[in-house]
Amino acid sequence: MPENPQAVFTAKALTKTYYMGEVEIPALRGVDLEVYQSEFIVLLGPSGSGKSTLLNIMGGLDTPTSGDAFWRDHDLAHANERELTSYRREHVGFVFQFYNLISSLTVRENVALVTEISVNPLKPEEALQLVGLEHRLDHFPSQLSGGEQQRVAIARAIAKRPDILLCDEPTGALDYQTGKVVLEVIAKINQELGTTAIVITHNASISGMANRVMHLANGQIVSIEENAHKLTPAELSW
Numbered sequence: 177m178p179e180n181p182q183a184v185f186t187a188k189a190l191t192k193t194y195y196m197g198e199v200e201i202p203a204l205r206g207v208d209l210e211v212y213q214s215e216f217i218v219l220l221g222p223s224g225s226g227k228s229t230l231l232n233i234m235g236g237l238d239t240p241t242s243g244d245a246f247w248r249d250h251d252l253a254h255a256n257e258r259e260l261t262s263y264r265r266e267h268v269g270f271v272f273q274f275y276n277l278i279s280s281l282t283v284r285e286n287v288a289l290v291t292e293i294s295v296n297p298l299k300p301e302e303a304l305q306l307v308g309l310e311h312r313l314d315h316f317p318s319q320l321s322g323g324e325q326q327r328v329a330i331a332r333a334i335a336k337r338p339d340i341l342l343c344d345e346p347t348g349a350l351d352y353q354t355g356k357v358v359l360e361v362i363a364k365i366n367q368e369l370g371t372t373a374i375v376i377t378h379n380a381s382i383s384g385m386a387n388r389v390m391h392l393a394n395g396q397i398v399s400i401e402e403n404a405h406k407l408t409p410a411e412l413s414w
């Protein structure tokens with residue numbers, strides 16, 4: 177069991193080593209971490225520092241080589257594939273740099289793919305309203321801008337009412353203004369639904385939105401800063 181019951185996610189001495197033939201690649205080298213309910217965390221660090229590896233373990237897409245990882249009382253380090261699938265399905269929403277929408281389905285149908293297999297989902301229309309796309313329900317992804325497609329991807333991620341929203345470079349493919357709109361949407365989900373949000377970015381300016389900012393280097397968390405005052409995306413500039 178996790179030691180601190182207040183934490184929704186706990187990692188202890190987490191390591192991940194990839195093996196490429198004879199070569200060992202240590203992606204995580206002893207990560208200790210607690211994440212609290214409804215927190216907004218920004219994860220920064222150079223390329224290859226282990227950010228995606230950590231996010232993937234938190235989301236049950238990968239398992240660690242050693243150490244502990246808990247989502248509440250779900251033991252993610254020792255879960256089997258079936259348990260990880262149901263953890264992902266019930267608790268986790270993912271947003272990636274590229275939107276991975278199905279081009280032959282409408283906006284509403286892309287979101288409905290998730291709501292049809294969820295226990296207590298939002299209606300696709302409600303999820304799309306939260307991201308400001310209620311007027312584009314019957315459009316196809318190719319009829320939308322990159323930022324709009326990312327908002328559909330966010331609607332799809334939140335439609336199952338996940339406890340945690342894991343975002344890997346959500347604004348990486350977007351221009352400045354569009355990136356800000358997408359950040360506004362993530363901040364709104366975090367505030368209005370209380371969804372814990374973890375955002376990986378190379379853009380240090382986004383840190384201002386976070387409750388806490390974690391820096392990874394070389395597979396370890398090297399610093400954690402707390403923001404006394406969170407900024408809105410509109411207040412950020414880069």
Ligand SMILES: Nc1ncnc2c1ncn2[C@@H]1O[C@H](COP(=O)(O)OP(=O)(O)OP(=O)(O)O)[C@@H](O)[C@H]1O
Pocket residue numbers: 194195196201202203221222223224225226227228229230
């Ligand atoms: N499937 C894999 N097989 C082998 N090595 C991997 C694999 N995934 C990641 N790695 C290695 O693990 C290390 C950490 O990778 P990770 O993707 O977590 O870093 P990152 O901080 O997210 O980087 P970026 O900012 O470039 O996305 C890197 O050295 C990477 O090459």
